[in-house]
Amino acid sequence: MAKQTERIKHACSRCSLADLCLPYGLDLDEIAQLESNVSPSHDVAGDALLFDQGESFQALYAVSAGSFKTSVLDADGLEQIMGFYYAGDLLGLDGLADKTHQCTALAIEHSQVCRLPFDQIENLMTRLPALRNQLMRLMSRELTDDEQQLLTLGRKNSEGRMASLLIGLSRRRATRGLDASRVSLNMKRADLANYLGMRMETVSRVLNKLQSDGLLHGTRREVTIADSAALSARAGSAAWIADQ
Amino acid sequence: MAKQTERIKHACSRCSLADLCLPYGLDLDEIAQLESNVSPSHDVAGDALLFDQGESFQALYAVSAGSFKTSVLDADGLEQIMGFYYAGDLLGLDGLADKTHQCTALAIEHSQVCRLPFDQIENLMTRLPALRNQLMRLMSRELTDDEQQLLTLGRKNSEGRMASLLIGLSRRRATRGLDASRVSLNMKRADLANYLGMRMETVSRVLNKLQSDGLLHGTRREVTIADSAALSARAGSAAWIADQ
DNA sequence: CGATTGTTTGAGGAATATCAATATGTGTGG
DNA sequence: CCACACATATTGATATTCCTCAAACAATCG
Numbered sequence: 001m002a003k004q005t006e007r008i009k010h011a012c013s014r015c016s017l018a019d020l021c022l023p024y025g026l027d028l029d030e031i032a033q034l035e036s037n038v039s040p041s042h043d044v045a046g047d048a049l050l051f052d053q054g055e056s057f058q059a060l061y062a063v064s065a066g067s068f069k070t071s072v073l074d075a076d077g078l079e080q081i082m083g084f085y086y087a088g089d090l091l092g093l094d095g096l097a098d099k100t101h102q103c104t105a106l107a108i109e110h111s112q113v114c115r116l117p118f119d120q121i122e123n124l125m126t127r128l129p130a131l132r133n134q135l136m137r138l139m140s141r142e143l144t145d146d147e148q149q150l151l152t153l154g155r156k157n158s159e160g161r162m163a164s165l166l167i168g169l170s171r172r173r174a175t176r177g178l179d180a181s182r183v184s185l186n187m188k189r190a191d192l193a194n195y196l197g198m199r200m201e202t203v204s205r206v207l208n209k210l211q212s213d214g215l216l217h218g219t220r221r222e223v224t225i226a227d228s229a230a231l232s233a234r235a236g237s238a239a240w241i242a243d244q
Numbered sequence: 245m246a247k248q249t250e251r252i253k254h255a256c257s258r259c260s261l262a263d264l265c266l267p268y269g270l271d272l273d274e275i276a277q278l279e280s281n282v283s284p285s286h287d288v289a290g291d292a293l294l295f296d297q298g299e300s301f302q303a304l305y306a307v308s309a310g311s312f313k314t315s316v317l318d319a320d321g322l323e324q325i326m327g328f329y330y331a332g333d334l335l336g337l338d339g340l341a342d343k344t345h346q347c348t349a350l351a352i353e354h355s356q357v358c359r360l361p362f363d364q365i366e367n368l369m370t371r372l373p374a375l376r377n378q379l380m381r382l383m384s385r386e387l388t389d390d391e392q393q394l395l396t397l398g399r400k401n402s403e404g405r406m407a408s409l410l411i412g413l414s415r416r417r418a419t420r421g422l423d424a425s426r427v428s429l430n431m432k433r434a435d436l437a438n439y440l441g442m443r444m445e446t447v448s449r450v451l452n453k454l455q456s457d458g459l460l461h462g463t464r465r466e467v468t469i470a471d472s473a474a475l476s477a478r479a480g481s482a483a484w485i486a487d488q
Numbered sequence: 489c490g491a492t493t494g495t496t497t498g499a500g501g502a503a504t505a506t507c508a509a510t511a512t513g514t515g516t517g518g
Numbered sequence: 519c520c521a522c523a524c525a526t527a528t529t530g531a532t533a534t535t536c537c538t539c540a541a542a543c544a545a546t547c548g
Contacts (some may be wrong), residue, residue: 076480099386140341154441190487197398236320243434
């Protein structure tokens with residue numbers, strides 16, 4: 001048992017569950033309480049659902065390997081990709097408040113997740129205010145991300161949107177200690193296009209342009225950022241400036 | 245003192261603080277605890293800041309009269325209007341997690357707000373799990389609203405966006421027991437345009453079209469929805485269907 | 489290796505931004 | 519209460535971006 005806890009602690013130290021358990025005033029005993037509730041990595045096949053919109057909330061998931069996309073289906077049947085998640089990201093917070101998942105999470109490729117079951121969470125949240133605060137902070141960060149994306153969709157042209165996404169993914173890799181110049185574009189072009197609010201033909205053309213302008217190079221599935229300053233500049237230059 | 249509590253209880257019963265205090269298993273004593281911490285309505289002048297992005301979080305505010313807009317400024321200096329808030333709406337949740345406001349709230353007109361100071365909230369949240377859950381639920385609803393708006397900006401044309409906004413505002417009025425066919429468009433056209441990710445000239449033209457098509461009529465500052473079914477239909481018809 | 493699925497390229501057109509001019513509304517001092 | 523000035527909103531003509539449709543191309547899987 002002690003051995004298992006040790007193993008989990010090690011696994012968690014590299015992902016956002018670390019962010020979730022460790023820094024905010026939890027003592028060793030509390031950390032152990034939390035970690036003993038996390039079931040270690042298990043597999044999710046490519047194209048398999050992790051959870052589905054409307055389904056009852058069962059657990060929080062931390063991606064330990066692979067990648068996921070989340071999407072929502074609205075009343076009119078329109079689908080919007082909400083985000084892409086890589087190793088170290090936390091999935092399922094959307095279901096915490098209403099005990100029902102508000103979006104669908106699907107594995108882009110063969111992946112692995114750790115699992116923190118719901119029934120433990122409620123309990124832990126009451127016992128550990130620090131954990132409660134950290135969960136709120138993570139929810140709040142999702143809100144900030146959404147707002148950033150609203151700004152991107154509302155104010156930027158196709159090039160700016162693509163550049164913003166690449167910069168964002170690059171930053172997230174940097175915070176995980178990975179090579180920030182290399183970004184995985186594992187998802188289908190259609191999903192990328194959906195996420196960015198444009199058509200896949202446009203995605204293709206924009207990536208081409210960035211490439212021939214020398215800001216990027218790489219393959220279909222992974223690009224390398226050659227000039228990150230120039231890329232940031234294009235992400236920052238809006239399609240238009242708001243009136244007034 | 246009893247008289248004041250009574251007055252506040254009455255005032256709250258019409259706004260989302262009611263939603264916040266009353267329904268989720270709080271007993272009378274707990275409600276009284278919460279209400280005695282809410283300072284009653286005070287004035288906010290038109291064009292005055294309620295709180296500013298980056299400022300430390302001091303309190304939650306419930307709009308009791310008037311209207312507000314919230315906006316974020318990103319690193320590149322681009323501004324995005326995040327939402328419009330009317331009587332009964334709750335403002336400031338964005339600051340709860342990090343104790344820092346993530347957006348700016350500005351009064352569109354002379355308004356009034358009730359105030360729930362921060363130092364009480366932390367305390368109350370630990371004592372009353374039901375309150376904690378309700379606050380999480382409200383945060384989660386903001387997330388859902390943002391996601392809905394992402395879908396609107398990503399998938400709909402200008403007519404669909406405008407129709408979606410009008411339907412949304414109308415629904416919110418309905419939940420407050422107000423006339424759902426009448427919608428206030430108190431904000432500047434430029435703010436409306438910013439929120440919808442288009443230019444104010446386009447806002448103007450789209451409103452004109454909806455009006456001449458007989459779905460709407462009204463003045464510059466307030467419109468009446470003449471055919472809400474047809475308006476919903478236009479809100480639902482996307483600019484395009486996602487690939488795949 | 490053929491079938492299927494996913495991606496890129498090209499030509500044309502529709503939606504919407506831009507620019508410029510006009511109109512309407514709002515507040516202030518006479 | 520009017521008239522002027524300034525802010526806000528509408529209208530019109532043109533330009534541009536990006537979507538649409540169609541076809542070729544590349545990758546993936548049995």
